[in-house]
Amino acid sequence: MTTIFGYPLVVWMGQLLLGLINGSFYAMLSLGLAVIFGLLRVINFAHGALYMLGAFVALLMATHLGINYWFALVLAPLVVAAGGAVVERTMLSRLYKLDPLYGLLFTFGLALLIEGTFRYFFGASGQPYAVPGALAGGMNLGFMFLPIYRGWVIVASLVVCLAVWLLIEKTKLGSYLRASTEDPVLVQSFGVNVPLLLTLTYALGAGLAGLAGVLAAPIYQVSPLMGTNIIIIVFAVVVVGGMGSILGAIVTGYLLGIAEGLTKVIYPEASNIVIFVIMAIVLILRPAGLFGKDA
Amino acid sequence: MNRLIMTTALVAAGAMPAFAQEVSDNVVKIGILNDQSGVYADFGGKASYEAALMAVEDFGGTVLGQPIEVVTADHQNKADIASNIARQWYDTEQVDAIMELTTSSVALAVQALSKDADKITITTGAATTELTGAQCAPNSFHWAYDTHALAVGTGGALVDQGGDTWFFLTADYAFGYSLEEQTTEFVESKGGTVVGSVRHPLTNPDFSSFLLQAQASGAKVIGLANAGLDTQNAIKQAAEFGIVQGGQRLAALLFTLAEVNGLGLEAAQGLSLTESFYWNRDEASAEFGNRFMERTGVMPNMVQAGTYSAVLQYLKAVDAAGTDATEAVSAKLHEMPVDDVFAQGGTVGANGRLYKDVYLMEVKKPGDSDIPWDYYNVLQTIPGDQAYISPEDSGCPLVNG
Numbered sequence: 001m002t003t004i005f006g007y008p009l010v011v012w013m014g015q016l017l018l019g020l021i022n023g024s025f026y027a028m029l030s031l032g033l034a035v036i037f038g039l040l041r042v043i044n045f046a047h048g049a050l051y052m053l054g055a056f057v058a059l060l061m062a063t064h065l066g067i068n069y070w071f072a073l074v075l076a077p078l079v080v081a082a083g084g085a086v087v088e089r090t091m092l093s094r095l096y097k098l099d100p101l102y103g104l105l106f107t108f109g110l111a112l113l114i115e116g117t118f119r120y121f122f123g124a125s126g127q128p129y130a131v132p133g134a135l136a137g138g139m140n141l142g143f144m145f146l147p148i149y150r151g152w153v154i155v156a157s158l159v160v161c162l163a164v165w166l167l168i169e170k171t172k173l174g175s176y177l178r179a180s181t182e183d184p185v186l187v188q189s190f191g192v193n194v195p196l197l198l199t200l201t202y203a204l205g206a207g208l209a210g211l212a213g214v215l216a217a218p219i220y221q222v223s224p225l226m227g228t229n230i231i232i233i234v235f236a237v238v239v240v241g242g243m244g245s246i247l248g249a250i251v252t253g254y255l256l257g258i259a260e261g262l263t264k265v266i267y268p269e270a271s272n273i274v275i276f277v278i279m280a281i282v283l284i285l286r287p288a289g290l291f292g293k294d295a
Numbered sequence: 296m297n298r299l300i301m302t303t304a305l306v307a308a309g310a311m312p313a314f315a316q317e318v319s320d321n322v323v324k325i326g327i328l329n330d331q332s333g334v335y336a337d338f339g340g341k342a343s344y345e346a347a348l349m350a351v352e353d354f355g356g357t358v359l360g361q362p363i364e365v366v367t368a369d370h371q372n373k374a375d376i377a378s379n380i381a382r383q384w385y386d387t388e389q390v391d392a393i394m395e396l397t398t399s400s401v402a403l404a405v406q407a408l409s410k411d412a413d414k415i416t417i418t419t420g421a422a423t424t425e426l427t428g429a430q431c432a433p434n435s436f437h438w439a440y441d442t443h444a445l446a447v448g449t450g451g452a453l454v455d456q457g458g459d460t461w462f463f464l465t466a467d468y469a470f471g472y473s474l475e476e477q478t479t480e481f482v483e484s485k486g487g488t489v490v491g492s493v494r495h496p497l498t499n500p501d502f503s504s505f506l507l508q509a510q511a512s513g514a515k516v517i518g519l520a521n522a523g524l525d526t527q528n529a530i531k532q533a534a535e536f537g538i539v540q541g542g543q544r545l546a547a548l549l550f551t552l553a554e555v556n557g558l559g560l561e562a563a564q565g566l567s568l569t570e571s572f573y574w575n576r577d578e579a580s581a582e583f584g585n586r587f588m589e590r591t592g593v594m595p596n597m598v599q600a601g602t603y604s605a606v607l608q609y610l611k612a613v614d615a616a617g618t619d620a621t622e623a624v625s626a627k628l629h630e631m632p633v634d635d636v637f638a639q640g641g642t643v644g645a646n647g648r649l650y651k652d653v654y655l656m657e658v659k660k661p662g663d664s665d666i667p668w669d670y671y672n673v674l675q676t677i678p679g680d681q682a683y684i685s686p687e688d689s690g691c692p693l694v695n696g
Contacts, residue, residue, distance in 0.1 A: 011507075011511070014507055015504055015507075018501075018503045018504050018507070021501075021503070022501055116332070119332060119336065123336060123337045123340075123553075123557070124332070124333060124334055124335070124336035124337050124340075124523070124524070125336075125337040125338075125523065125524065125527060125553060125554050125556075125557030125558075126524070126527070126557055127557060127559070128531065128557070128558055128559040128561065128562055130561065131535065138535075138536070138537055144507060145507075145510070145536055145537060147535045147536060147537075149535065150503075150535075219501075219531075219532065219535065220500055220501075220528055220531070221524060221527045221528050221531055221557065221558065223524055223527075223557075225334065225498075225524060226500065229498050229500050230500060261504055264504035264505065265504065265508075268467075268493050268494055268495055268496075268504075268505065269467050269494050269496070271495070271496060271499075271504075272496035272499065273496075
């Protein structure tokens with residue numbers, strides 16, 4: 001049997017695939033963060049809470065309204081996005097003129113508030129969300145047993161990431177968005193409604209987090225703590241990718257997922273810090289991040 | 296006849312102040328200190344406080360003619376915060392005893408502090424055997440369960456049932472190590488072998504890598520030496536990877552009714568676990584469970600039922616001692632048998648350990664559970680003297696011999 005560093009090749013392939021699945025979540029979450037930071041200059045600490053909210057909305061839709069997974073996949077992100085839009089319009093937009101620190105503090109407080117509320121009503125241990133019937137079960141790939149649902153997560157996240165990237169880099173709406181971050185006053189003088197664009201941007205980022213939450217619901221226990229557990233990693237992904245770089249966030253998300261997966265084979269104890277070690281190395285060698293423009 | 300009643304009343308009235316002088320500050324005050332917002336908030340949490348209130352009400356609301364008060368606080372699983380609260384309770388709020396104390400690090404810290412402050416602690420929420428081992432204290436008690444009982448129950452009993460090869464998924468901190476170590480000891484003493492283990496970080500959301508390694512090991516039993524959300528995620532993902540269907544058995548070393556409820560029977564079915572209380576085990580426990588359910592909306596697990604028992608026994612001891620002075624109450628707690636809904640014929644060792652039966656449970660299939668919260672089949676009853684380390688072997692310096 002072929003071995004690398006003393007581990008059979010099949011083990012590596014299995015872990016590679018698992019890393020890719022975790023990377024899918026990192027990519028989708030860091031994409032939303034990067035979009036929000038890139039266009040609004042807000043470090044959105046509430047991103048983890050929005051992710052948790054997506055999972056909970058899907059869960060509540062299933063238990064109280066009988067809405068199945070596929071509808072929840074569309075509806076829950078819309079609900080989260082709408083909530084995001086309201087927050088941006090009524091509160092966050094008032095902070096743009098202040099130091100970016102205020103945005104960070106506000107979103108951090110918001111995250112604590114949302115999580116605390118959910119913990120009060122649902123307890124810390126959370127609730128289960130069933131894998132949708134059509135995606136239940138798994139298949140034997142020869143080197144590993146792949147639950148079909150996890151395969152679906154990879155496909156779905158790739159499609160979503162690609163779509164968002166195209167939206168921002170290749171469409172007219174995207175060009176407005178990018179232009180209004182460069183010079184909002186000039187863009188506004190062309191008759192573009194910049195505040196509305198910023199609201200839409202925050203809603204898009206929030207919706208992406210909500211979508212990741214719905215995708216995660218059948219895999220992880222739907223718990224008020226699920227956002228806190230993942231948000232720090234996602235921040236590291238954005239930093240490694242380059243603050244505000246959309247492509248950087250996507251690619252780095254998948255890469256770090258894989259790096260983490262492989263660490264779990266070699267030295268499991270380090271699997272939760274490997275991402276931060278990489279972050280430290282990248283910051284030393286390329287302070288602007290892998291894909292960041294040198295400031 | 297009238298004269299007799301009058302005399303009795305006079306005697307009683309005369310006796311009251313005499314007793315009252317024996318109760319410090321004219322109130323018996325119990326503190327329930329635990330995690331109410333973090334990962335163990337369902338494990339004990341606010342429901343433990345309710346359990347304490349229930350015990351006070353069931354006792355009658357007063358002891359030695361003085362009111363009983365229960366205070367509570369959230370220690371956030373941090374030993375320093377817990378120590379500060381405990382100190383404040385003892386120094387300025389006249390708290391006589393602290394109970395619950397979920398999380399081993401917290402329990403050890405508060406127990407050490409209480410030893411210096413000459414106060415009583417009764418731990419129900421923490422697992423480490425250290426509490427009644429090397430770090431035991433004369434006025435401290437360990438009530439509901441410990442890592443040894445979990446290891447004997449889940450580890451030992453499963454080997455008897457044919458699960459003789461094990462693979463551990465262990466949380467990478469002191470609690471995980473001690474659980475793995477003690478379970479390994481039991482598995483090996485029964486003739487089983489441990490084929491491997493992997494240590495995962497605390498609050499690790501994704502277990503698939505570790506589960507694949509466990510699957511590849513071919514072990515008959517996968518032991519989950521972790522707690523709370525980690526165990527839930529591991530079990531949920533094990534179902535996803537078809538581990539139980541593939542013939543391997545999952546053994547959660549610390550898992551209670553609260554977590555089973557959170558996970559749902561679909562994912563938890565077939566799981567083996569050990570608890571020292573199950574509400575639907577007999578009539579008395581069901582009656583208690585239903586009363587508890589009415590107040591809290593959940594059925595009690597061993598931590599909550601244990602807290603009820605601890606508070607009740609403490610009040611009985613105060614009553615029997617005729618005072619709330621630490622030494623006298625502690626002596627009564629050591630000598631009085633424990634008979635309530637939680638423990639039947641329980642005894643307390645010189646090291647402060649409560650010896651009572653623990654139960655090996657199996658989680659029911661969704662179809663077999665016909666009433667809400669009816670989650671367990673009791674597979675085996677393990678007598679207290681087998682479940683817990685004897686005072687002589689505990690390493691507690693207070694035990695002679």
